[in-house]
Amino acid sequence: MEKVEQAFKELLKEQAAYREAIALTHWDMRTKIPKKGVQQRSEVVGFLAEKLHQLETSDKMKEYIDSLQHTDDELLKKIVDDCLETYERSRKIPTDEFKEYVMLQSQAESVWQDAREKADxxxxxxxxxxxxxxxxxxxxxxxxxxxxxxxxxxxxxxxxxxxxxxxxxxxxxxxxxxxxxxxxxxxxxxxxxxxxxxxxxxxxxxxxxxxxxxxxxxxxxxxxxxxxxxxxxxxxxxxxxxxxxxxxxxxxxxxxxxxxxxxxxxxxxxxxxxxxxxxxxxxxxxxxxxxxxxxxxxxxxxxxxxxxxxxxxxxxxxxxxxxxxxxxxxxxxxxxxxxxxxxxxxxxxxxxxxxxxxxxxxxxxxxxxxxxxxxxxxxxxxxxxxxxxxxxxxxxxxxxxxxxxxxxxxxxxxxxxxxxxxxxxxxxxxxxxxxxxxxxxxxxxxxxxxxxxxxxxxxxxxxxxxxxxxxxxxxxxxxxxxxxxxxxxxxxxxx
Amino acid sequence: MEKVEQAFKELLKEQAAYREAIALTHWDMRTKIPKKGVQQRSEVVGFLAEKLHQLETSDKMKEYIDSLQHTDDELLKKIVDDCLETYERSRKIPTDEFKEYVMLQSQAESVWQDAREKADxxxxxxxxxxxxxxxxxxxxxxxxxxxxxxxxxxxxxxxxxxxxxxxxxxxxxxxxxxxxxxxxxxxxxxxxxxxxxxxxxxxxxxxxxxxxxxxxxxxxxxxxxxxxxxxxxxxxxxxxxxxxxxxxxxxxxxxxxxxxxxxxxxxxxxxxxxxxxxxxxxxxxxxxxxxxxxxxxxxxxxxxxxxxxxxxxxxxxxxxxxxxxxxxxxxxxxxxxxxxxxxxxxxxxxxxxxxxxxxxxxxxxxxxxxxxxxxxxxxxxxxxxxxxxxxxxxxxxxxxxxxxxxxxxxxxxxxxxxxxxxxxxxxxxxxxxxxxxxxxxxxxxxxxxxxxxxxxxxxxxxxxxxxxxxxxxxxxxxxxxxxxxxxxxxxxxxx
Incomplete structure (x- = not known):
């Protein structure tokens, strides 16, 4: 059990590393990035977010959750519950629908900017x-x-x-x-x-x-x-x-x-x-x-x-x-x-x-x-x-x-x-x-x-x-x- | 062959994404990061560098290299050769020796700073x-x-x-x-x-x-x-x-x-x-x-x-x-x-x-x-x-x-x-x-x-x-x- 907990925490640490890299990337894009760097950067953020998503919804994650779900450790239990919720909510959306939705979001934001400007x-x-x-x-x-x-x-x-x-x-x-x-x-x-x-x-x-x-x-x-x-x-x-x-x-x-x-x-x-x-x-x-x-x-x-x-x-x-x-x-x-x-x-x-x-x-x-x-x-x-x-x-x-x-x-x-x-x-x-x-x-x-x-x-x-x-x-x-x-x-x- | 080339380029793009994230992280650490953020950030950089290293030395990479090594596309050939060199040079170092070396480097840098200050x-x-x-x-x-x-x-x-x-x-x-x-x-x-x-x-x-x-x-x-x-x-x-x-x-x-x-x-x-x-x-x-x-x-x-x-x-x-x-x-x-x-x-x-x-x-x-x-x-x-x-x-x-x-x-x-x-x-x-x-x-x-x-x-x-x-x-x-x-x-x- 201790080994599973250790492995689980390693996985959480990897997620945290991706989150920090993503947050830094966002901060930089909103404060410091030069104009011509934006396009390539968007792809980098997309890539990092996908890696994080993969970890959150991985079979390994589910395995750890199942093993640790009945722990007596109150804090660990809360962490496991949070991971389970993320896992389940993500898994309930079919991958192809989610991809289509993400593309729609970015199109819609760009159309919205135009529409707002034109009040149309x-x-x-x-x-x-x-x-x-x-x-x-x-x-x-x-x-x-x-x-x-x-x-x-x-x-x-x-x-x-x-x-x-x-x-x-x-x-x-x-x-x-x-x-x-x-x-x-x-x-x-x-x-x-x-x-x-x-x-x-x-x-x-x-x-x-x-x-x-x-x-x-x-x-x-x-x-x-x-x-x-x-x-x-x-x-x-x-x-x-x-x-x-x-x-x-x-x-x-x-x-x-x-x-x-x-x-x-x-x-x-x-x-x-x-x-x-x-x-x-x-x-x-x-x-x-x-x-x-x-x-x-x-x-x-x-x-x-x-x-x-x-x-x-x-x-x-x-x-x-x-x-x-x-x-x-x-x-x-x-x-x-x-x-x-x-x-x-x-x-x-x-x-x-x-x-x-x-x-x-x-x-x-x-x-x-x-x-x-x-x-x-x-x-x-x-x-x-x-x-x-x-x-x-x-x-x-x-x-x-x-x-x-x-x-x-x-x-x-x-x-x-x-x-x-x-x-x-x-x-x-x-x-x-x-x-x-x-x-x-x-x-x-x-x-x-x-x-x-x-x-x-x-x-x-x-x-x-x-x-x-x-x-x-x-x-x-x-x-x-x-x-x-x-x-x-x-x-x-x-x- | 075209499919392999496509997959190879996807893998290169993932490497490039990690490289950009690592470079941004380094830039931030040398210019903007607040003092207390340094410790956690070092672990994030270490994690990202390890992910990049894994891709560079992966079996999949070797597979692509083997398939594409005799291509007539001059540029592709140069890319493959570069990947092969990185792959081989990394693979020649046993993993445990490399880890020991990385730890030694960071200890040595810290001791060196002290030694330089004391001229000892x-x-x-x-x-x-x-x-x-x-x-x-x-x-x-x-x-x-x-x-x-x-x-x-x-x-x-x-x-x-x-x-x-x-x-x-x-x-x-x-x-x-x-x-x-x-x-x-x-x-x-x-x-x-x-x-x-x-x-x-x-x-x-x-x-x-x-x-x-x-x-x-x-x-x-x-x-x-x-x-x-x-x-x-x-x-x-x-x-x-x-x-x-x-x-x-x-x-x-x-x-x-x-x-x-x-x-x-x-x-x-x-x-x-x-x-x-x-x-x-x-x-x-x-x-x-x-x-x-x-x-x-x-x-x-x-x-x-x-x-x-x-x-x-x-x-x-x-x-x-x-x-x-x-x-x-x-x-x-x-x-x-x-x-x-x-x-x-x-x-x-x-x-x-x-x-x-x-x-x-x-x-x-x-x-x-x-x-x-x-x-x-x-x-x-x-x-x-x-x-x-x-x-x-x-x-x-x-x-x-x-x-x-x-x-x-x-x-x-x-x-x-x-x-x-x-x-x-x-x-x-x-x-x-x-x-x-x-x-x-x-x-x-x-x-x-x-x-x-x-x-x-x-x-x-x-x-x-x-x-x-x-x-x-x-x-x-x-x-x-x-x-x-x-x-x-x-x-x-x-x-």
Whole structure:
């Protein structure tokens, strides 16, 4: 048995080596690669991914799983279970269908880019129809209990089902739209133009690094680079890299973006050493990951206590014009709420409404209740209903996100779950720590340690809702987000 | 047959994918990796290298080689021959001995670092003894015709033998030592302190980039980064990266270093597309590679025509102090000849003498004519004999280079060959082109194209001496280097 365990761990180590090589390759492609190197590199990534896939679905892997499945070693059992799930889900898709799907994905992404530019949904429609058909087929291969969409949701947020979302989302939506109405009727009108003054890149970078260090991001186990689309990527817990984007006319892009990616990175940097070289050495779900980035971005970066105590720090790096901006005006401006068309530009309050639009549409698509051709109209209707605005074209509407073009159905809900998890985690943390006081102190070590102890260290060895239950003593509860937003925005908008 | 060829090419493509992943990994480790990521990464590199090695020595590979060895396709035949050589040389080393050797290498490198720091050869001696013993054993496995050292030389400069070197090197050495004597007796005394004025990094970088662009280095197929130890590395001909080092007190480090690495990179960038995804898509030998970097560094960068016509360009980027330095003083200063202890700091004339010391010692070691324990004394005696100076300690003597600690015996001669090849190539080029006129024009396209047409495009599909014969219509001939150095330095030192 010990020999089998040894061989199993060797196989896991090989997988981890491929994962690290793939992650490095991706990082390089997004940050450093010269233009002419891209084509050859894509083939290299494809090759490495195939090798990893072969190991994950190999007969040898199945042999080890069968031998070790009844082990008493709790951690080993979790690793074996994770490998089994990957093995089974991959094996359920016939190889030729999977190959066809991968080709479709890359064609669809390229057509989508064109269609978005031209605001022409009809170009993209036939590809999206095929992607939906594939996803329905795959969902049936994978199986589900109540709703076919659950089989897809499982890829991003295992344990969270349509039933859960259909209880939680409408409640959140109702509260958000009611809050939004009050905000729109408020006499307070934040002035975000105060913030868009020229702010040299090197000063934005210095400020971002200062905050990252205070957050406890370990620069000896990571680095910060410059990209168009900011991201965080883990090669392993000792090498977790982040990127940001500098807009010299709007510091918010880089500063809040860096804090957000820094939150993702802290999660990956603080996964227990015990999990390294196993498939559990990663965040447990998209939603929990997003809860970590949003925790730092909103509960620290857009928090009143933060700016009360850090406005001087900010002004140390910021251009002189900010001397004339009062703290109150500044704080209001960074928290302006305003319905907008583009999800990734949405504020903290309306963001979840963008998600609801997408969730309801993709669930209905996968369930065969609506057709792809009707998406643009349905999208615009829902935007009008939830946010009170109608996109001027499909470029600012149904064509804005890459997710569906990549076949990623079931992904969007994780973003909204991240907001709810973050608020719920923040509430529990506050019962043990005086969070605002720690933020005011300028040294956030206690916050980072609390998150690492309760969440980060476990990586993927706990399921998302297990984390939430263990940390907060209850299951997913949207009231914390609703209460937090109500309190925060009633203060800002004085209602 | 076509099917076998197809399968063979697929296998080559897999090897190329591993090579690119390994090259990227190395580049990242030397330029970007955070400190704590190094340990895990070393294991990833080891894993990828092992996978590549497995493919190169697989039974399947042997099968393809056997089937395709008598093909009429000239290029295919060369690829198959190269694969066969790799296969056979690897297979001749018993696996357990190779593993032991790899472990020894990494131990020895680490001990060597320590020993060098402490200037204590006795620490390193037992490791070097083992490394020599392994290399003798491997050389016997590989086989040779006349001298056991030839089997090692073959790893770096196939076709060049001890017999060749023993004809050429003494002749060069005699000329160099006689030139050196004349220089030391000259009344001309260059003043290199004129050059060591503060020169901001960003200006050095801009100047380096300007020269690289004029050389024809394609920034869309490469990039320039910052490191302690400058290098050039090819991921594939469309992604060839270089690094340089900026010393703000001495621009020569970055400017000549960048030109040197740019020369290596031009070679790799201009290898024919036909060779991509085969093992021939690389420089043919260490010596030919070095001929390319040295051609640009010396025949362009340290050339009188270059400075005559480019001194204004230089002053555009350089600090004001250079306004007061005359062109003549400047040109003399960048070409100062002065015996020194450290090979990598040696000037263009004395450099080859450093190589002769190493060549004679390592050849004698491998032939069992001297013992490891006697190296320090022998080293110092030869330094005194050829350069007229004795290192103050082994740190500046026998312990200065990493090559032997890595088991690289047979490597050093390539450096001196690179000088001779470069001079010989320069002579041939001058018969077709007016090289100095092209350099003076500031647009070096014709030079790059000549080198690409005659050398670069062939990659490893021609052997080193085949290249030299085809380009110069004769075999290796050291007279060109001797004549070039005599003419250049008799002008500078006026003898």
């Amino acid at each position: 949904f009809s170009m993209f429609q036939p590809y999206l129809e095929k992607l939906v058909a594939f996803n329905k087929k795959f969902a049936n291969y994978w199986g589900y209990e109540e709703n076919i969409y659950d089989a897809l949701l499982h890829n991003y947020e295992p344990g969270v089902t349509t039933k859960v979302l259909d209880e939680v989302f409408p409640k959140v939506r109702k509260s958000l739209t009611s809050l939004l109405k009050k905000i729109q009727n408020s006499s307070v009108t934040p002035e975000p133009s105060l913030l868009t003054v020229p702010f040299p890149k090197k000063d934005q970078e210095a400020l971002s690094i200062e905050i990252l260090k205070r957050m406890g991001y370990d620069f000896e186990a990571g680095r910060l680079d410059d990209t168009i689309h900011p991201f965080a990527i883990s090669l392993n817990p000792n090498d977790v890299r982040i990127t940001t984007r500098y807009d010299e006319k709007d510091f918010r892009m880089a500063v809040f973006g860096t804090i957000h990616e820094g939150g993702h990175a802290l999660y990956e940097q603080n996964i227990s050493e015990k999990l390294v070289n196993t498939p559990l050495a990663t965040g447990t779900s998209m939603g929990i990951h997003e809860s970590q980035s949003l925790f730092w971005e909103n509960f620290l970066g857009r928090n009143e206590a933060f700016w009360n105590s850090h406005y001087d720090l900010f002004k140390k790096y910021a251009p002189k014009q900010f001397e004339k901006v009062s703290l109150e005006d500044f704080y209001q401006a960074v928290n302006e709420v305003k319905p907008s068309f583009i999800r990734i530009e949405a504020d903290e309050l309306t963001y979840c409404l963008h998600i609801m639009v997408r969730y309801e549409l993709e669930k209905a698509l996968i369930n065969g209740e609506i057709e792809v051709k009707d998406l643009p109209q349905l999208w615009n209707e829902k935007m009008e209903e939830y946010l009170g605005i109608t996109p001027p074209s499909d470029r600012e509407g149904v064509l804005q996100d890459i997710h569906w073009a990549g076949g990623d159905f079931g992904y969007f809900p994780s973003y909204a779950l991240g907001y709810m998890y973050a608020a719920q985690i923040h509430h529990s943390m506050n019962e043990e720590l005086d969070v605002d006081k720690i933020i005011s102190s300028g040294n956030y070590t206690d916050i980072k340690q609390w998150l690492s102890k309760n969440i980060h260290q476990y990586g993927k060895s706990k399921k998302p809702l297990e984390i939430i239950n263990d940390v907060t003593n209850e299951s997913l509860n949207p009231d914390y987000l609703i209460n937090y937003l109500t309190e925060k925005y009633s203060n800002i908008y004085k209602f | 050869f006795s620490m390193f001696q037992p490791y070097l003894e083992k490394l020599v013993a392994f290399n003798k054993k491997f050389a016997n496995y590989w086989g040779y015709e006349e001298n056991i050292y030839d089997a090692l030389l073959h790893n770096y400069e196939p076709g060049v033998t001890t017999k060749v070197l023993d004809e050429v090197f003494p002749k060069v050495r005699k000329s160099l030592t006689s030139l050196l004597k004349k220089i030391q007796n000259s009344s001309v005394t260059p003043e290199p302190s004129l050059l060591t004025v503060p020169f901001p990094k960003k200006d050095q970088e801009a100047l380096s980039i300007e020269i690289l662009k004029r050389m024809g280095y394609d920034f869309e197929a490469g990039r320039l980064d910052d490191t302690i130890h400058p290098f050039a590395i090819s991921l594939n001909p469309n992604d060839v990266r270089i690094t340089t080092r900026y010393d703000e007190k001495d621009f020569r480090m970055a400017v000549f270093g960048t030109i040197h690495e740019g020369g290596h990179a031009l070679y790799e960038q201009n290898i024919s597309e036909k060779l991509v995804n085969t093992p021939l898509a690389t420089g043919t030998s260490m010596g030919i590679h070095e001929s390319q970097s040295l051609f640009w560094e010396n025949f362009l960068g340290r050339n009188e025509a270059f400075w005559n016509s480019h001194y204004d360009l230089f002053k555009k980027y350089a600090p004001k102090q250079f306004e007061k330095v005359s062109l003549e003083d400047f040109y003399q200063a960048v070409n100062e000849v002065k015996p020194s202890f450290i090979r990598i700091e040696a000037d263009e004339l004395t450099y080859c003498l450093h190589i002769m010391v190493r060549y004679e010692l390592e050849k004698a070691l491998i032939n069992g004519e001297i013992e490891v324990k006697d190296l320090p004394q022998l080293w110092n005696e030869k330094m005194e004999e050829y350069l007229g100076i004795t290192p103050p300690s082994d740190r500046e003597g026998v312990l200065q280079d990493i090559h032997w600690a890595g088991g690289d015996f047979g490597y050093f001669p390539s450096y001196a060959l690179g000088y001779m090849y470069a001079a010989q190539i320069h002579h041939s080029m001058n018969e077709e082109l007016d090289v100095d006129k092209i350099i003076s024009s500031g647009n070096y396209t014709d030079i790059k194209q000549w080198l690409s047409k005659n050398i670069h495009q062939y990659g490893k599909s021609k052997k080193p001496l085949e290249i030299i014969n085809d380009v110069t219509n004769e075999s290796l001939n050291p007279d060109y280097l001797i004549n070039y150095l005599t003419e250049k330095y008799s002008n500078i030192y006026k003898f």
